[in-house]
Amino acid sequence: MIREQLTEALKEGMRSKDQTLLSTVRLILAALKDRDIAARGKGQPQGLSDEEVLAMLAGMVKQRTESITLYEQGGRLELAEAERQEIEVIRRFMPRQLSxxxxxxxxxxxxxxxxxxxxxxxxxxxxxxxxxxxxxxxxxxxxxxxxxxxxxxx
Structure with a gap:
């Protein structure tokens, strides 16, 4: 299900020429493909499950959150903002966060x-x-x- 959402978002990004959406979805798909290949090597021919994809997305959000902190400490506010925009795109494919x-x-x-x-x-x-x-x-x-x-x- 998440894979279909990613494919649709990729098409949407191409149609709307939204570079942030397009580059972030491509990044997610590349990471997903890498992990699918690794999973096949470990005897999972179908690739990652949706739960594993969600864990991967959560990891990507965590990485970007850490990067934002470092960029802000270094005075690179434009890079921090780019990371925030990527987090917004990644969260589109995750369930709603609990308060x-x-x-x-x-x-x-x-x-x-x-x-x-x-x-x-x-x-x-x-x-x-x-x-x-x-x-x-x-x-x-x-x-x-x-x-x-x-x-x-x-």
């Missing part, structure tokens, strides 16, 4: 469902969060929330 309040509710719900009672259950909680909320929650923030809820230092 901080919704993420907290999701973490508490998963903890309750798992019957987690302490930090020793952190792995189970994070696995369940990744399964249910892939691409919707920043897992680093969710981890900090879960740690706090389970009684550890945030």
């Amino acid at each position: 901080a309040e919704e993420a907290g509710d999701a973490v508490r719900a998963v903890i309750a469902e798992c019957g987690a009672s302490g930090l020793k259950d952190m792995g189970r909680v994070m696995a369940a969060l990744k399964e249910r909320f892939a691409g919707q929650v920043d897992m680093a923030k969710a981890s900090a929330l879960a740690k706090r809820e389970l009684g550890g230092p945030a």
Whole structure:
């Protein structure tokens, strides 16, 4: 499904001559092709699943967020803005991000469902969060929330 959205966005970018959309979608497709080839080498002939594609997109957003920070520290505001525009394009293909309040509710719900009672259950909680909320929650923030809820230092 995500692959079809990417193909349609590529066509849309060509028709509208939107260079940001076009270059970002091409970048995503190139990364996807590289990972598909690597997956085939590991015995996955069908390539990446949608969940794996979402994880790849989340990684791309994270990279660009880190780049924005570095560009702003270096006074390269035009490059930081270009990264922000790429993030906007990438997020078009990801599910809606949960707000901080919704993420907290999701973490508490998963903890309750798992019957987690302490930090020793952190792995189970994070696995369940990744399964249910892939691409919707920043897992680093969710981890900090879960740690706090389970009684550890945030």
